Amino acid sequence: MPATNQTPTTQSALKDQIREFIQTQLAEPKGIATFSDDESLMETGVIDSLGIFRLVSFLEEDLRVRVGDEEINAETLKSVNTIEELVIRKRK
Amino acid sequence: MAYLLQQLLQNSASRYPEKLAVWARGRSITYRQLEQRSNQLAHLLRERGVRKGDRVGIYFPKCVESVITMLGIVKAGGVYVPLDPQAPVDRIAYIIKNCGIRVLITREDRRRGLDSATRESLAFTVLVDETPKSSNGAALVPWTMLGQYPAEQAPKVVLTETDLAYILYTSGSTGRPKGVMLTHQNALTFIEWCADIFKITSEDRLSNHAPLHFDLSVFDVYNTLEAGASLYMVTEDLALFPTELANFIENQRITIWYSVPSALTLLLLHANLKAEKLNCLRIILFAGEVFPMKYLQQLAQLLPHVDLFNLYGPTETNVCTYYKVQRERLASMDKLPIGIACENTEVFAVNDENEIVTQPGETGELYVRGPSVTYGYWADTEKTKKMVLPNRFQPNFEEKMYRTGDLVQLAEDGNYYFLGRRDNMIKSRGYRIELGEIESALLSHASVKEAVAIAVPDEIVGSRIKAVVAYHDGTTLTAPELQQYCSTRIPRYMIPEAIEFRGQLPKTSTGKVDRVQLAQDALGSATTLVAP
Numbered sequence: 001m002p003a004t005n006q007t008p009t010t011q012s013a014l015k016d017q018i019r020e021f022i023q024t025q026l027a028e029p030k031g032i033a034t035f036s037d038d039e040s041l042m043e044t045g046v047i048d049s050l051g052i053f054r055l056v057s058f059l060e061e062d063l064r065v066r067v068g069d070e071e072i073n074a075e076t077l078k079s080v081n082t083i084e085e086l087v088i089r090k091r092k
Numbered sequence: 093m094a095y096l097l098q099q100l101l102q103n104s105a106s107r108y109p110e111k112l113a114v115w116a117r118g119r120s121i122t123y124r125q126l127e128q129r130s131n132q133l134a135h136l137l138r139e140r141g142v143r144k145g146d147r148v149g150i151y152f153p154k155c156v157e158s159v160i161t162m163l164g165i166v167k168a169g170g171v172y173v174p175l176d177p178q179a180p181v182d183r184i185a186y187i188i189k190n191c192g193i194r195v196l197i198t199r200e201d202r203r204r205g206l207d208s209a210t211r212e213s214l215a216f217t218v219l220v221d222e223t224p225k226s227s228n229g230a231a232l233v234p235w236t237m238l239g240q241y242p243a244e245q246a247p248k249v250v251l252t253e254t255d256l257a258y259i260l261y262t263s264g265s266t267g268r269p270k271g272v273m274l275t276h277q278n279a280l281t282f283i284e285w286c287a288d289i290f291k292i293t294s295e296d297r298l299s300n301h302a303p304l305h306f307d308l309s310v311f312d313v314y315n316t317l318e319a320g321a322s323l324y325m326v327t328e329d330l331a332l333f334p335t336e337l338a339n340f341i342e343n344q345r346i347t348i349w350y351s352v353p354s355a356l357t358l359l360l361l362h363a364n365l366k367a368e369k370l371n372c373l374r375i376i377l378f379a380g381e382v383f384p385m386k387y388l389q390q391l392a393q394l395l396p397h398v399d400l401f402n403l404y405g406p407t408e409t410n411v412c413t414y415y416k417v418q419r420e421r422l423a424s425m426d427k428l429p430i431g432i433a434c435e436n437t438e439v440f441a442v443n444d445e446n447e448i449v450t451q452p453g454e455t456g457e458l459y460v461r462g463p464s465v466t467y468g469y470w471a472d473t474e475k476t477k478k479m480v481l482p483n484r485f486q487p488n489f490e491e492k493m494y495r496t497g498d499l500v501q502l503a504e505d506g507n508y509y510f511l512g513r514r515d516n517m518i519k520s521r522g523y524r525i526e527l528g529e530i531e532s533a534l535l536s537h538a539s540v541k542e543a544v545a546i547a548v549p550d551e552i553v554g555s556r557i558k559a560v561v562a563y564h565d566g567t568t569l570t571a572p573e574l575q576q577y578c579s580t581r582i583p584r585y586m587i588p589e590a591i592e593f594r595g596q597l598p599k600t601s602t603g604k605v606d607r608v609q610l611a612q613d614a615l616g617s618a619t620t621l622v623a624p
Contacts, residue, residue: 028572029589031579042328045178045584049332049358049521050553069364073336074329 014063015084021058022080026051037080047077059083065090095253096276097314098167098246100283101127104320108294113316114156115344116325121156123320126163128243133164133218135241136233137195140216144169144249147191147259147470150304151175151184151198154325157220157235158304159313161197162258166276169249170195171256173271174305177202179583183269185210187261191271191470253277259470260307262407263525263586265516267532271470272407274307281464282410283314285434289414290348290375294320297344297372301326301351306522307407308379311350331355334363338370345372350403352522353383354553360391361552367395379403379411380522381554382510385426392419404430404510407524408466408479408494412437413508429507430500437462440485441500441508448485452504455511461486461493518547518555523585525557530588533581534559537574539567542597544605545588546614558614559588562596569593 019037027035027046041047047055056072059065065087076086094100104113105127113126121129142148148170150161165172173191175184185207188196194215196203203217211217218233257279259271286292298316300323302308316323324344330336338359341349356378359365376391376398383402392400400417415431433439441449441456449456461483468476483493499511516527527545534543542562547555563569571591578587598606 024572029575029587030584031575031577031587033572033576042332047332048584049334049355052332052334053362069335069362072362073333077333 014087015080017063018083018087019080021062022046022055025054025058035080039080040078041080042074042078052077055083059087063087094280094318096166096251097257097279097317098130098163100314100317101130101163102246104294104317108320111294111320112322114159114323114325116155116158117327117329119156121160126160129160129238130163130167131246132238132241132243133160134167134246136218136238137164137168137170138247138249139241140195140233142168142170142195144251145256146170146195147173147193149173149175149188149191149193149196149198151177151196151202152220153177153199154300154304154327155220156325158325159323161220162304162313165197166257167246167249169247169251169255172258174258174260174303176303176305176583180580181205181207182580183583186268187271188213190268191259191261251276253280256467260305260407263517263523263529264475265526265528267529267536269529270472270475273467273470274410275467277463278410278466279310279314281436281462282310282434283318285411285436286311286315287318288435290315292319292321292348296321296347297324298322298348299324299326299341299344299346299350301331301349301355307410308350308352308522310410311377315348334359334361338363338365341373342369347372348375348377349373350377350379352380353378353387354381354521356391357384357387357552360387360394365394367397370395371397373398375399375401377401377403379405380524381519383428384551385428388417388428389422392417392422402428402431405460405464406494406496406498408496409437409460409464412439412460412464415507427509429503429509431507434464437464439508441502449502452502455499455501457514458496458498458500458508459493460496461491465492465494518557520547520550520555520557520585521553523583525555525586527557530557530559530578530582530586533578533586534561534574534588536581537569537577539563539569540574542605544597544607544610546607546611548614557586557588558590558592560592560594560597560610560614562594 032046035046056067059067076082105123109124110122112120113123114121148165150172162172173193188210196214197218200219200221216231216233220235253276256273257276258274261269261271264270292315298312298321300309300312330340402415403411405412411434413431413433415429438461439458441458443449443456468480480492480494483491497514500508501511503509518525530545531543534540540561541564544560546558548558550556574591575587598609600606
């Protein structure tokens, strides 16, 4: 597992890093044990109104991408997959 | 003059049939459609055996059908019970059983999540999905069946304002939620005060931010119907994203917003609010928790054209006091009062000597009397007797008063100020949480020997929750495991964000767990409350 402060170079490492953050920082504190990569994190309650900001901080600080206010929405942050897509897009 | 909630709809439907009544997730219905569909649902329910006073559960995420369902049930003489679509199924099953709910209006995916015993205990279930996946016989009724029933008139049911209209379940200190019984009169007492003081008209566009099992939504839904206004429901795809929420307020030209303060704080901090974009807003109301002064001051400055009101009141009475923010005084205040009693409600504070407080500076527990007060808790005479008491200050006739458990202080200007609770009830994001309910959930885990839930003050949400747990020798337990376990028993917002394990919990000299010590320890170590 990559250390959380490194910027991963491979795609699957990036997804793992995103998944791990969500798992330990957002899902587990709510008692949610598992979620799939394409599942809507809002509908299942993994992400709530406070979790959004922790997630954005993670993207900005740990993954080093700048996310604009308009990019913080139901489409980009919907699932592990869409979050990964967002990061890849921002890194181009 | 309306004495039943459905008459609010009936009156507005005859005046404004083609007006948009409810909007949610890009869909909307007119007053005519709302009136007709709710009539049809009422006939369907009656035909299948729903009788006056029967409790009917509403169990699906917010959509236009939510309002059709609420009105359809009351028109059938039933009592609607909104069930939190995000609550653990165990809690939903408990409420269904506790409340004697035999009819459920739900979605197929929610229904499937319930255990089979609960599903089988129901007389029938109405599915609001477009196309139900399975329809085994009479027990599952698709929404499309509504079309077969009369639309122009509601069924004839003899109801008075003293009949129950809905039951709202709130956190219970002994571990299980309790159902607050509310009548048409309870709701209308509140609505009539609102209509008058906020001068709500058919031109208004009200948002509905609160979930339907929270009494803030009573304001949104029934004030809309009363005035012939339009209701714009906030669903989770909007609620979570401040920018989206701000866009919603702007695009739907919302004129009246009512929510818990933490929703406003998040908007303020993250949505880049611009006064000129929100120029349709004329009133913002907030309730449910203390609004941190600095954020309120920022909001007041940012939106100078908007009237701001602090509303206060437990589910048992809906709003009972209010305070209108005066901007010129705001800068010099460090605390906002809960204000004075609403019209047609009386409040008073009772001190330790059992006397009504009359002098400025005096403190006491707040009591409420009048037609907004609940009859009590469903199937819980013991708890009801503790909180809904004979009014001993009324010598001439019998009446009830409700003890809020809130300590207040009377000020010079006649306003009341909230001081704190008598007990272990806390607010987090406006949610009412009994620490005892969390502790019960923790203690029910086989490995847990002792458990205490502590509220850690938080600037934005009021309180965050930490638990300190001792587990039995020979067992092991991790925080994620215990949080997972809790998620099957209590709603997410009650699950402790951090859990500390100790061999034993500190005790006082009388052998009780030393909560004060634990609270102090928690304050000392809480910089960020992040799960281990």
